[in-house]
Amino acid sequence: MSKYYVNKFLFTVDRDPELLRRYKEDPRSLVASWEQSIGPRLNDAEISTVNSLTDAEREALVNHDYVALFEMGAHFFLSLTIFIAIYDEDYMAKLGPLSFQREFAEKLKHWNGKDYPSIALWQAAAR
């Protein structure tokens, strides 16, 4: 698994309005193009060949599955920020302020009182 690469997905998509729009409207297609042409980018000239998503990571990203992402140890700030960007406005209009954030918390309630999956990357690197 590559916790780093999942975080890289969340980081690069959240900071780009066009990628974010595509991630909201057609997540499967956006995840596929991200893996082809965005994820591997190290900078404008260089390509990195060392990372890839596992099937479980890909599915979690395609499904906007923030519970699975939390359980994989994706960084909480990246995950919260990107899904607020995708869902907050629609939830707000239907259910009022903070309704998305509270549903997000509710879906994770089985973690209350437990040690959360670590966001540290070195554990992910253990094979």
Next chain:
Amino acid sequence: MATLAAVLATTHHPFYLKATTMPPEQQMPQAAEWKRKVEAYRETLTRAKPDILVMVGADHFHQFFLDNYPTFLIGKAPRYDATFYNEEREFGIPKYVLEGHEELSNFMHQGLMDRGFDFAFSHELKLDHSIICPIITTRPDADLPVVPIYTNIFAPPLPSPKRFWDLGRAIREIIDEFPSDKRIAAVGSGHLSLELGGPRQFKETGPDPEFDRKAIEWLSTGNIEEILANVTHESMAKSGNATHGFMDLILMMGIAGPIPTAYHDNLDLFHTMEAYFTWYPEGAAA
């Protein structure tokens, strides 16, 4: 030598500006009280008549990411843009341009290296809300040159609470030695107990009101012994998964020293305890 005119340690609630400037009929019930408290806090900086601000914060994956994340970093640029697209989008924070202070940045950087703090540095640094939120609350005219310092409270492994305290002590020595007649204030932001992206987020209070109460007591009385005896990375995680921002408040108290605040205040908001601390180490504005 320069005068350390004030040290401020504050929580940085990114929604302050939005919450207090939206049409009154849409504002949250505490908006007026929040604004009143922030404006009273702002006065503690204004009264100190600072010429330069040393600003302490933490980049929330805006400029820096896990391919190259600095543990401690100092900005050395002549000026700094602030506020990223996704912060504007989520929090409604406007863009700013802050003047830098290259002379103090260079002096600070060398002083830190001389004291065993081998800082990363940046000559093209865009500031995020950890620095702009306290500018909005304590110096909204954004009219003073700044020296930005970033810490890692965010991407483990993190430095220890003791290291944050020691860094604050080192910054204090360097400010005291800066050959200038300027008045320097240090303004840093962090958190009390905080949960983001987890099951305890956005409750009626912060995730650990008992920690918040103790933290306010420790900071306002300058009680570093109790902090170092009680606060670890693990204890902070138990108080909320983003509580590690508390270490930047420890750093700020390190700049002031183990002394009581001249001013402190707090406000219980939905999902977080806001808290504001000011020290006048030299009695400068007391």
